[in-house]
Amino acid sequence: MNALRVLIVDDSSVMRKIVDRSLRQAGLEIKEVFEASNGVEALARMQQTRVDLILSDINMPTMDGLELVHQLQAVENAKGVPIVMITTEAGEAHVVQALSCGARGYIRKPFSPDQIKERIIPLLQG
Amino acid sequence: MDSEQKDDSSKRVQLIFSAKSSGPAGSSSKLDELPREEMAQRFTQSLDNAASEVFTMMVGTPLGPSDQAIHPRVADYTAMIGLAGDLCGVLSFRCGNNSALLIAGKMLGTDEHVSDECVRDALGEICNMVAGSFKGQLSDIAEKCMLSVPTVVSGKDYYLYPLVDGLRIQVSKTFEGSLIWMTLDVHNN
Known part of the structure; x- marks a missing residue:
């Protein structure tokens, strides 16, 4: 597996760092990490950058993770990029909603x- | 309360939190069928489990037991999050300055000084994850429950008035030898 370019979207800077560290602890080779604190920032980043993986929170101000996943469908750089939601909202309804919006x-x-x-x-292998 | 205390309290910031059910009028959940004592026991155990899970996995330090029955009204840091839906109320997490710095440092994986902004951010996330894990453990009786974004207050010069008329659950634990406290105020639906 090639070294990864990853976009981490979370309104908590502490959580973005934890996710970054966890990816490395999981044994993934990380080439570059981009951070965004909400969906709007993430969309702007994705207009300019191609990444291998997007990890996003759901509950965020300005634009939440579900809306982000929905809007990323129209972004050329996001086509085929796996999106994984990382969130406290783990109820069945939220999972179904996220997956139906395009999260993997x-x-x-x-x-x-x-x-x-x-x-x-x-996801990265498949 | 003597007059000097009265004067002090009048200068304090008053934080008033309220959460109302967003479910359809007349809707009921399985919570309504649970006897109050059983509900209190279930909430206490779930809150304890949630905090233990969050600290073990995200801070890297398991919480220890505490037999402290009296909870302080305020602490150096208070993180709060609202719950709405089947389960309505406010969950607060409180700790002292040293614990707050240590929690944030461990979450960030650093022994170096952590900024106050990062401390608040870390405590907000702790409160958020404890609330998420707590409600996940109650999914069989409170299926529709939403969380607000967390709010963090630093400093002791305030009063917290949760506008709830129901149940109060208090859990204290030890973190690296210092006490931390969690309070859940739940509305009667």
Whole structure:
């Protein structure tokens, strides 16, 4: 697997750092990490940059993660890029909604690096 | 309360939190059928489990037991999050300055000084994850429950008035030898 370019979207800067560290602890080789604190920033980033993986929170101000996933469908750079939601909102309704919007996976906070590995590596290989 | 205390309190910031059910009028959840004592026991256990899970997985330090029955009204840091839907109320997480710095440092994986902004951010996330894990454990009886974004207050010069008329659950634990506290105020639906 090539070194990855990853976009991490979360309104918490601490959580963005935890996700970044967890990816590395999970054994993924990271080339570059881009950060965004809400959906609007993430969309702007994706207009300019191509990444291999997007990890996004759901509950964020300005634009939430579900709307982001929906709007990313129209962004050329996001085509084929796996999007994984990382959120405290792990109820069945939220999971169904996220997956129907186009997300490929779902990780509940709190999470371990092993869970990251388990959910993300198959997406990158498939 | 003597007059000096009265004067002090009048200068304090008053934080008033309210959460109302967003469900359709007349809707009921399985919570309504649960006896109050059983509900209190279930909430206490779920809150305890949620905090333990969050600290073990995201802070890297398991919480220890505490037998402290009296909870302080305020602490150096208070993080709060609202719950609405089947379960309505406010969850607060409180801790001292040293614990707050240590929690943030461990979450960031650093021994270096952590900015106050990062401390507030970290405590807000802790409160958010505890609330999420808590409601996840109650999904069989409170299926439709939403969380607000967290609010964090630093400093002790305030009063917190949760506008709830129901149940109060208090859990204290130890983190690296210091006490931390969680309070859940739940509305009667």
